[in-house]
Amino acid sequence: MPDNYAEVCRGAKYKFAGHGDRNFGVLLEAFRDADPEMAADYYGVGPAINDFEAQMAALLGKPAAVFMPSGVMAQQIALRIWCDEADIRQVAYHPTCHMEIHEEDAVKQLHRLEPVLLGDAERLFTLDDLKAVVGPTACLLIELPQREIGGQLPAWDDLVAITEYARNQGMRTHLDGARMFETLSYYGKTAAEVGELFDSVYVSFYKGFGSVAGAILAGDDGFVAQAKVWKRRHGGDLISLYPYVVAAKYHMAKHIDEMGRYWQYAQQAAGQFNEIPGVRTVPQVPVCNMFHVYFDAPKADVEDALAQVIAETGVSMAANIRAADTGCMAEISFGDSFGRIPEPVVVAAFEALRSQLK
Amino acid sequence: MPDNYAEVCRGAKYKFAGHGDRNFGVLLEAFRDADPEMAADYYGVGPAINDFEAQMAALLGKPAAVFMPSGVMAQQIALRIWCDEADIRQVAYHPTCHMEIHEEDAVKQLHRLEPVLLGDAERLFTLDDLKAVVGPTACLLIELPQREIGGQLPAWDDLVAITEYARNQGMRTHLDGARMFETLSYYGKTAAEVGELFDSVYVSFYKGFGSVAGAILAGDDGFVAQAKVWKRRHGGDLISLYPYVVAAKYHMAKHIDEMGRYWQYAQQAAGQFNEIPGVRTVPQVPVCNMFHVYFDAPKADVEDALAQVIAETGVSMAANIRAADTGCMAEISFGDSFGRIPEPVVVAAFEALRSQLK
Numbered sequence: 202m203p204d205n206y207a208e209v210c211r212g213a214k215y216k217f218a219g220h221g222d223r224n225f226g227v228l229l230e231a232f233r234d235a236d237p238e239m240a241a242d243y244y245g246v247g248p249a250i251n252d253f254e255a256q257m258a259a260l261l262g263k264p265a266a267v268f269m270p271s272g273v274m275a276q277q278i279a280l281r282i283w284c285d286e287a288d289i290r291q292v293a294y295h296p297t298c299h300m301e302i303h304e305e306d307a308v309k310q311l312h313r314l315e316p317v318l319l320g321d322a323e324r325l326f327t328l329d330d331l332k333a334v335v336g337p338t339a340c341l342l343i344e345l346p347q348r349e350i351g352g353q354l355p356a357w358d359d360l361v362a363i364t365e366y367a368r369n370q371g372m373r374t375h376l377d378g379a380r381m382f383e384t385l386s387y388y389g390k391t392a393a394e395v396g397e398l399f400d401s402v403y404v405s406f407y408k409g410f411g412s413v414a415g416a417i418l419a420g421d422d423g424f425v426a427q428a429k430v431w432k433r434r435h436g437g438d439l440i441s442l443y444p445y446v447v448a449a450k451y452h453m454a455k456h457i458d459e460m461g462r463y464w465q466y467a468q469q470a471a472g473q474f475n476e477i478p479g480v481r482t483v484p485q486v487p488v489c490n491m492f493h494v495y496f497d498a499p500k501a502d503v504e505d506a507l508a509q510v511i512a513e514t515g516v517s518m519a520a521n522i523r524a525a526d527t528g529c530m531a532e533i534s535f536g537d538s539f540g541r542i543p544e545p546v547v548v549a550a551f552e553a554l555r556s557q558l559k
Numbered sequence: 560m561p562d563n564y565a566e567v568c569r570g571a572k573y574k575f576a577g578h579g580d581r582n583f584g585v586l587l588e589a590f591r592d593a594d595p596e597m598a599a600d601y602y603g604v605g606p607a608i609n610d611f612e613a614q615m616a617a618l619l620g621k622p623a624a625v626f627m628p629s630g631v632m633a634q635q636i637a638l639r640i641w642c643d644e645a646d647i648r649q650v651a652y653h654p655t656c657h658m659e660i661h662e663e664d665a666v667k668q669l670h671r672l673e674p675v676l677l678g679d680a681e682r683l684f685t686l687d688d689l690k691a692v693v694g695p696t697a698c699l700l701i702e703l704p705q706r707e708i709g710g711q712l713p714a715w716d717d718l719v720a721i722t723e724y725a726r727n728q729g730m731r732t733h734l735d736g737a738r739m740f741e742t743l744s745y746y747g748k749t750a751a752e753v754g755e756l757f758d759s760v761y762v763s764f765y766k767g768f769g770s771v772a773g774a775i776l777a778g779d780d781g782f783v784a785q786a787k788v789w790k791r792r793h794g795g796d797l798i799s800l801y802p803y804v805v806a807a808k809y810h811m812a813k814h815i816d817e818m819g820r821y822w823q824y825a826q827q828a829a830g831q832f833n834e835i836p837g838v839r840t841v842p843q844v845p846v847c848n849m850f851h852v853y854f855d856a857p858k859a860d861v862e863d864a865l866a867q868v869i870a871e872t873g874v875s876m877a878a879n880i881r882a883a884d885t886g887c888m889a890e891i892s893f894g895d896s897f898g899r900i901p902e903p904v905v906v907a908a909f910e911a912l913r914s915q916l917k
Contacts, residue, residue: 223598229593237587270794273792307791311669413799433662434663436629436630436635437794443583443586444586
């Protein structure tokens with residue numbers, strides 16, 4: 202019965218989600234060994250930014266890349282470039298695409314693009330959903346993993362078939378790869394192998410990589426040259442972006458080889474949630490480091506139960522509980538934090554939850 | 560006869576312009592005493608950003624303010640809001656307005672606004688230029704100082720008359736105050752007194768304030784609420800902006816009371832430039848910390864002369880020389896660097912320049 206559930210979660214000793222608190226230390230750790238004499242990047246030019254862009258381009262198997270302040274900016278720009286190229290306003294994406302639900306309709310208000318939604322919000326879209334699209338479409342956007350349905354992924358063969366169909370229809374393919382490095386263990390592919398299916402690729406640095414902010418947008422030379430012009434138009438061509446670039450490079454290096462471990466954490470936790478009556482995860486077996494957990498009980502009751510788990514064990518299992526059609530749900534993305542919880546404490550937390558939800 | 564004039568300037572012991580090198584030290588100095596446990600701002604919310612926004616709103620005499628990654632973003636947003644409010648696409652500004660010449664036509668490409676240019680590019684616009692505008696106009700943008708003509712300023716009474724006329728015509732008034740704190744000594748006004756003439760005010764943190772990047776946009780509550788929506792649309796609502804916020808707060812505090820001194824440096828240097836035959840400044844007597852200096856000789860000759868000044872005295876007077884209608888020119892903005900040059904070295908530098916240009 203906490204006054205403020207979010208505050209109780211913040212104060213918990215252990216947390217299921219993330220890498221740790223988002224605080225100034227995330228920046229300071231990245232700059233601990235930085236040379237104060239190192240020249241700042243200057244409007245997108247200089248080794249402080251261009252070396253990292255080259256590193257990311259190589260990693261993603263693309264000729265070029267441009268560092269962007271945000272994914273919101275990166276993805277609007279990608280779609281606008283492909284639409285202008287084709288002189289077609291229509292783009293196709295999933296109903297829960299970030300551009301559709303989290304960006305204040307920027308794709309329409311700023312860029313006058315016309316999205317068509319593929320399939321249903323509650324499931325991955327299929328090749329048949331794409332085939333049902335009416336009218337010429339400049340670009341197909343695919344989000345891997347599909348975050349708003351618990352981080353689901355299409356089977357690799359389906360992904361290949363969908364992107365091949367799109368390209369054969371003359372569509373450009375864009376990857377919303379905010380969390381794409383989190384999917385590589387499941388697919389058993391390199392980032393470049395995934396990137397090969399797409400004309401343009403966006404990756405975020407503050408999801409699994411745990412950095413401060415920032416994103417990369419990669420593609421061929423002509424695409425990236427245009428993206429730099431649009432970055433300027435959006436107000437993203439800051440005189441210096443090195444605070445985000447240095448942090449991104451540092452935290453990517455720190456986490457990039459740990460994504461398989463974070464996926465294991467998600468599988469372990471999902472298995473234990475699913476053993477509790479009235480609780481289930483989507484997907485049932487996670488395919489990356491995240492899932493959604495659904496509770497049959499109402500939000501207030503679940504918050505009370507989870508607060509009691511914190512009181513008894515020190516473990517915050519899920520901080521942000523949202524009402525759902527029946528009961529409530531939460532999204533959990535796993536990182537270093539879960540690994541810091543002693544195994545018996547994890548067990549005790551699930552036992553406490555089971556007992557609370559009885 | 561340097562291979563690369565810019566490189567020779569960078570290596571100079573003393574520099575006329577700026578506060579010092581733009582390097583990682585600018586960020587690190589601002590964070591020297593920062594608490595690593597301080598919580599990051601989260602999508603525009605949290606004391607790490609909101610306290611500074613409140614401080615800036617108070618300083619500018621406005622009810623509210625929002626921190627923006629860039630002035631490019633801040634100003635497009637301001638004009639778009641005023642245009643949507645009036646349901647009019649036309650805005651009025653000087654022909655050398657930043658939006659007109661430095662932003663890849665974003666105001667048209669992203670926002671479909673229709674700028675009308677006031678007066679001639681080579682001089683300040685007047686009340687008569689504004690009165691000559693045909694058709695309804697949503698917003699008048701005034702840049703103080705007018706950077707591209709050497710940082711000139713209208714007389715205070717003219718500024719009052721222009722903004723009063725605009726408001727009486729139903730126009731909103733927006734201040735491009737990228738360098739507005741640099742003008743307060745000349746006007747003998749507070750920032751709030753200048754701000755009172757405008758419905759919205761933008762200020763940059765990396766000009767006279769010498770920070771890493773970032774800007775503030777201030778206005779009434781309704782305006783700022785809308786600006787936050789547009790900030791999201793532009794991709795500027797980063798999950799965390801604290802690297803720029805902390806740096807802006809630190810460097811503003813460091814420089815805000817020194818603007819009168821920087822103006823004196825500009826006056827002193829301009830006076831000495833104007834004593835050399837074939838050299839003149841615009842304006843002749845600076846009204847803030849900047850001016851443009853014009854040379855009758857061609858760019859290559861002037862670069863050779865200035866490189867020789869560096870070789871003889873260690874002083875870089877102007878790094879970025881641009882060809883002009885006759886001869887060439889450079890913009891110089893004064894800060895702490897000029898004050899670090901011993902007076903006899905300044906004298907020696909001007910003597911060397913005079914001798915080189917003979």
